[in-house]
Amino acid sequence: MPRSPRTTTPAPLRTGIAAVVLAVLGVLPATLALAGCSAGPAASSGPGTGDTNYIGGTVGTTAYRSGQRPQAPQVSGVTLTGQRLSLSNYRGKVVVLNFWASWCSPCRSEAPALAQLSRTFQAKGVQFVGVNIKDPGQLNGAAYERSFGITYPSLYDPAGQVLLAFRDTVPPAAIPSTLVIDRTGRIAARIIGSVDYTSLKNQISGLAAAGPGGSSSSEGGG
Amino acid sequence: MTGARATGVADQAGQDAGQYLPKDGAQEETAGQPAKPFGIMGWLRWCWRQLTSMRTALVLLFLLAVASVPGSMLPQNGTDPTKVQQYISQHPLLGPLLNRLSLFDVFAAPWFAAIYLLLFASLAGCVLPRAFRLAVSARAKPPAAPRHPARLPFGSAYRTTQQPAEALAVATRLLSGEGFRLRTGDGWVAAEKGYLRETGNLLFHIALLALLAAVGLGALFGYKADILLTEGDGFANTVADYDQYHPGRAVAPGDLQPFTIWLDKFSASYIASGPLRGEPSSFAASLRYQQQPGTPIRRYDLQVNHPLNIDGAKVYLLGHGYAPQFRITDGKGRLALQQAVPFLPADNTDFTSEGVIKVPDAQPDQLGFVGVFLPTEVASDGQLSSAFPAPLNPAVSLVSYAGNLGLNSGAPQSVYQLQTSGMRELPIEPRPLFPGQSMKLPNGVGTVTFTGYRQWISLQVTYDPGRVPALISAILAVFGLLLSFLVRRRRLFVRVHPATAGQDGADTAGNGTEVEFGGLARSDVAGGFEEEFVALTAAIRAAHQVTQGAAAGQAPLDESASASLGSTAGQGSVSSQGGTASAGGTASTDSTTATGATASTDSTTGAAASTGAAESTGAAANTDRK
Numbered sequence: 001m002p003r004s005p006r007t008t009t010p011a012p013l014r015t016g017i018a019a020v021v022l023a024v025l026g027v028l029p030a031t032l033a034l035a036g037c038s039a040g041p042a043a044s045s046g047p048g049t050g051d052t053n054y055i056g057g058t059v060g061t062t063a064y065r066s067g068q069r070p071q072a073p074q075v076s077g078v079t080l081t082g083q084r085l086s087l088s089n090y091r092g093k094v095v096v097l098n099f100w101a102s103w104c105s106p107c108r109s110e111a112p113a114l115a116q117l118s119r120t121f122q123a124k125g126v127q128f129v130g131v132n133i134k135d136p137g138q139l140n141g142a143a144y145e146r147s148f149g150i151t152y153p154s155l156y157d158p159a160g161q162v163l164l165a166f167r168d169t170v171p172p173a174a175i176p177s178t179l180v181i182d183r184t185g186r187i188a189a190r191i192i193g194s195v196d197y198t199s200l201k202n203q204i205s206g207l208a209a210a211g212p213g214g215s216s217s218s219e220g221g222g
Numbered sequence: 223m224t225g226a227r228a229t230g231v232a233d234q235a236g237q238d239a240g241q242y243l244p245k246d247g248a249q250e251e252t253a254g255q256p257a258k259p260f261g262i263m264g265w266l267r268w269c270w271r272q273l274t275s276m277r278t279a280l281v282l283l284f285l286l287a288v289a290s291v292p293g294s295m296l297p298q299n300g301t302d303p304t305k306v307q308q309y310i311s312q313h314p315l316l317g318p319l320l321n322r323l324s325l326f327d328v329f330a331a332p333w334f335a336a337i338y339l340l341l342f343a344s345l346a347g348c349v350l351p352r353a354f355r356l357a358v359s360a361r362a363k364p365p366a367a368p369r370h371p372a373r374l375p376f377g378s379a380y381r382t383t384q385q386p387a388e389a390l391a392v393a394t395r396l397l398s399g400e401g402f403r404l405r406t407g408d409g410w411v412a413a414e415k416g417y418l419r420e421t422g423n424l425l426f427h428i429a430l431l432a433l434l435a436a437v438g439l440g441a442l443f444g445y446k447a448d449i450l451l452t453e454g455d456g457f458a459n460t461v462a463d464y465d466q467y468h469p470g471r472a473v474a475p476g477d478l479q480p481f482t483i484w485l486d487k488f489s490a491s492y493i494a495s496g497p498l499r500g501e502p503s504s505f506a507a508s509l510r511y512q513q514q515p516g517t518p519i520r521r522y523d524l525q526v527n528h529p530l531n532i533d534g535a536k537v538y539l540l541g542h543g544y545a546p547q548f549r550i551t552d553g554k555g556r557l558a559l560q561q562a563v564p565f566l567p568a569d570n571t572d573f574t575s576e577g578v579i580k581v582p583d584a585q586p587d588q589l590g591f592v593g594v595f596l597p598t599e600v601a602s603d604g605q606l607s608s609a610f611p612a613p614l615n616p617a618v619s620l621v622s623y624a625g626n627l628g629l630n631s632g633a634p635q636s637v638y639q640l641q642t643s644g645m646r647e648l649p650i651e652p653r654p655l656f657p658g659q660s661m662k663l664p665n666g667v668g669t670v671t672f673t674g675y676r677q678w679i680s681l682q683v684t685y686d687p688g689r690v691p692a693l694i695s696a697i698l699a700v701f702g703l704l705l706s707f708l709v710r711r712r713r714l715f716v717r718v719h720p721a722t723a724g725q726d727g728a729d730t731a732g733n734g735t736e737v738e739f740g741g742l743a744r745s746d747v748a749g750g751f752e753e754e755f756v757a758l759t760a761a762i763r764a765a766h767q768v769t770q771g772a773a774a775g776q777a778p779l780d781e782s783a784s785a786s787l788g789s790t791a792g793q794g795s796v797s798s799q800g801g802t803a804s805a806g807g808t809a810s811t812d813s814t815t816a817t818g819a820t821a822s823t824d825s826t827t828g829a830a831a832s833t834g835a836a837e838s839t840g841a842a843a844n845t846d847r848k
Contacts, residue, residue, distance in 0.1 A: 099462060103580060109632030134463060136455060136561040143558045143583035160458030164480050164515055171475035173461040194632055 061199070062170070062190045069186035070169040072097075072179070075162050077155040080132055080141045085153055087129070088185070094126040094207045095181040096200075099163070099172045100154075101134045102144035107176040110194040111148040117201060118152045124208045125183070130154030131162045134175065182207050273340070274347030282341040289337055293328035296320065299466070307638055308566060330468070342434055349427050356424040363405045364414035364713055371410075371715035371740025376755045378739040382766040386718040386735045392765050393716040393737070400758065402714065410717040416744075422705020429699035436695055440688025445469040445478070447683045452545045452562050453676040456484035456510075459535065459683060479533040479685070480514040488542055488677040492612050500571050500611055507539055507679050524679075534685060541680040543567050544575050546595045546618050549671045552584035558668070559583070562676040565595045566638060573597050573611040578640040579620075580627050587624040587667050590640045594619050595675070599654055606654060616675050617654040623647055624667045712743040712751050714758060737766065 064070070072095075076086035087095065098114055100107040118128035132141040132154045141154060155162055166172055170179060170190045180189040180203055189203055260268070272278055297305035306326045310317030324331030372379040382389055386409060394411045398404055402413035448466035449457050457463045459482070461475045488507045493499055507524040513532060522530050529536040545562035552558040558581050565577030574596055581589040598610040599617035606619055625645030628635065635641055648664050655661060655672040662669050721734035739759050743751035 102583065103629070103637065105629045105634050106632045108582065108630045134457075136452060139557055139560040140583070143556070146556075147583045147585070159456030159482055159484060160460050160463040161482065161515065163460040163462050164458045164482065167460065167476050167478070167480050169476075171461065173475040175462055177462065 060192055063203075064186075064188055066182075066188075069182060069188055072181045072185050072187050073165040073169060075155070075165050077157060077162060079153045080138045080145065080156045081153070082138075083153065085129070085155055087181075090127045090129070091185050092125070092183055094121075094183055094204060096126065096128045096204065097131060097179040097181060098128065098195075099131045099133055099175060099177045100144075101132065101175055102140040103135070104175050106194040108144075108148075110176060111144070111150065113195060113197040113200065115148050115150045117197070117204065118150070120201075121204055121208060126204055126208050128152035131157050133157050133160060133163060180204065180207065183210070270347065273344050275344075276348065279341065279344045279348060282337060282344060286334075286337050286341060289334050290328065292325050296325055296328075298329070299327050307636070308568070311639070346431065346434065349430055353424060353427040353431070356420050356427060360417055360420035360424055364403060364412040366405070366407055367410035367412045367715035367717050368740065369717075370738060371717050372738040374715070374740035374742050376739075376741035376743075376752065378759045379737065380763060381721055381734050381736050382763075383734045384766055386720055389735045389737055389766055390716065390718045393718075393762050396762050396765055397714065397716070397758070409719065410715065413714045413716075414711065415713075416709050416711035419706050419709040419711050422702045422707075422709060425702030426699050426706060427702075429695045429702055432695040433692055433699065436688040436691035438688070439691060440470070440686040442470045442472040443477075444684070444686040444688065445473045446685075448540070448680060449683070450564055450678055450680045451483070451485045452564060452678040453485050453487055454562075456482055458482045459532075464683075479535050481532045481535070482512045482515070483530075483537065483681070484510045485679060486510060488679050490542060490612070490677075492610065494610075502611070505539065505542065507542075534687070536684050538682045538684070539679055540682050543678050543680075544573065544595050544597060544613065544616075544675050545678045546577075546593070546616070546675045547673045548579060549673050550579070550581050550584065550589065551669045552581070552589065553586050553667045556585075558585070558589070562678075563593075564678045565593065568594075569608075571611070572608040574608045578638060580629065580637075580640065581668075582627050582629045584668055588627045588629070588645075589663070589668055590623040590625075590627055590642070590645055591620040591670070592623075592640055593621070596654070599656075601654075613675060615656075617656050618672050619652045619654050620661065620670065621647065621652050622650055622661075622663055622670070624663070624665075710743055710751070712741065712754070714755070715740040715742075716762070737763075 072087065074086075074088060076084065076088075079085050087097075096114075096118070098110075100111070102108075114128060118126075121128075129152060130150070132138075135141050135156075135158065138156050141156065144150070145154065157163070163172060166179070170187050172179065172190070172192070174192045176194060178191040178195050178200070179187055180191075180200075182188045188207055191200065297309050299306050309326075310321060313320075320326060324333070328334055368374065371377065384392065390406075390409065390411060394404060394406060397411065397413040400413075400415070402415045403417060405412045446468045447459075447461075447464040449464050451457060459478045459480060461467055461469075461478065486508045488505070490505045491503050493501045493503050505526055509522045509524050509530065510519050511522060511530065511532060512519045524530055524537065524539045526539050529538045531537075543564060543566060545564040547562040548559065549557065550559040559579070563577055563579050565575035567573050568576045574594060577593055577595070579589075579591040579593060594606060596606060596608040596615075596617045596619070597612060598608050598614040600607055600609045600615075606617075623640065623642055623645040628641045628644050648667070650661070650664050653661075655670075657672060657674045660669055660671040715738075717738045717740075719736045719738075721736045739755075739762075741751065741755040741758075
């Protein structure tokens, strides 16, 4: 007698094919199908047992050469403080787009670097924009910004709509993820996992120095 | 070994395509060994032969079944990660050990993969060559007619006044009309029917391979992901939004269908009285979803085992629980956290749930709480417990900590566990808080308010493009198997000789033809070939005589008479070893004497008198058939 939905997992349904085969063809193909149901590799979910509540992903930086940079999508929304924000407003600037959540440990560890860099580069045509995902309620995000002295705006994206917008270009496949967008609105780099202060700084300086029209410079980082 | 296979093929083509799975192992072990030195190639060949043997496949199959057992005994990350977490925390010694052995991920474990990959290889190695052989067999022409077809298990012979060539042409035409595959030669025609058996068998084998391929397809291009969703929240089908994500090898993050799901409300009802008190009677999650950004938002009532299908991805309702809501101010009097915190059910009968609250942005000290949520709190001598799974009298009780949560280090930690190493427990007795009630923490580090509760559900999103192909393959495999069981292969040979003179017949030599029939049913498990044989011979005989007129006739051939078991008096020459088909004897009684063979009388001359050659059983069988 199931006590909750969890005890009635959908597994029997999905192995239904297997069951049919099992019944009629004998055990042989059945177990194959069974095996197939779960043949997916145990990739993902970072370290530990997966109760960290987020996908860790493969940490690393992907840089795109200037000719091969994917166009960043149109993204707009409401910030944690309730203002409307559209990425296209920052066309002509280098944009550092950081996806974060207030409870996420790697986000918290990279936050001081981001806060610092955003101040350093503010006058050099570099705009930092946060995207607060997987956070229930704006208040936690606001407290986070207060803790780390973050002054740049963050889009509040509880249902992952900004994530979806990047689906066809460079999906931010983990929390945290950071996209560096050049002055022409093209994605120059993606960093999965915590950013490293120095390498992000180099990355941004290169793009900022390229000036409007943005040529060259694609340094990998790590 | 190749030699063994080759002869096997020959055998098969010649005699016996009946069995549908070869006992390769047994056969080849004895056949392949003779005194050759075992070089590296020899060893490899030996290994391959062992791997593809039926015995190995069965052992692997058994192993696979055994290896799946822990998958149903222990909670699995694939279906319910929260339960796994619970199990590990409840079994501090055994839990991590089992985790190391992948026993919470049985179906993704390396040792499990090893078993099924070996089984795949074994099956493919067995099925593929087998399929080739079947394909050859299904296209084969019938073998040449034997010298004396009448000596076959089913045999018959008679004489007709037609010329041999004409008689043969008549028989050929008739057999062809009956759907036989024909092969003709000098004075004979060999006919075979029932190739559908091999086709079915081939279909079965191919479908089996297709099933493997479909399963592989799912493993490559499918994915599975889990998420816990609280009422009022939503998520997009993107990697970063999931709690757990298991992609197939060829799945890129951008391949996920771009849908979004919001949970408006979850409702569960429980049986309130009787022996099943507390058992759930229904669950429903009312969702809104959007297929992709910009498309209309639809509603869906998600229920257990009734997944929502979006673009081929299926969304299952797996579990549910409570998420008590808190508002927490820190030591500086500022709001530091306001959210519903999902607690995990520790007891599925009364839904007493446990969880932790982390307040990393509280200042000056970070705050942490270990809590219990009781849907229907009842006080019984100092022990907190819940009397019912529905939220009739919700309460929480918290143990409070202050200090460093360890969250700023960057090291991932469980959201269901509090790392208390950097924290101190606050000297405040846990007591039940009811909605709206607050608890002021000592030393002015903050205030906690229990503002209410929400419910959460856990969802699993699965996408398996191999599902439909696997189903179709399975159906085809069954169909093929049925064909191969139900259709039987049978052969019919007709040989004509110019009649020799001197028997008792009226014909002069050279003016008539001796016609010999032989029939063979291969793997005649289903039975019934006798009747078909009798009917066919009767029909052909009839054809021979109608074109001829009913007059001419001759005595039966001696040899056929002697060869037949069931016939008496050398007259009836159809026989069958089974004896029942001596019915055929009637059909073959020669036309001159116009026996009582019903089969022939009906269709031909209507001769009434019986010479008595026909046995009564035979006659009966024939009449039955009519």
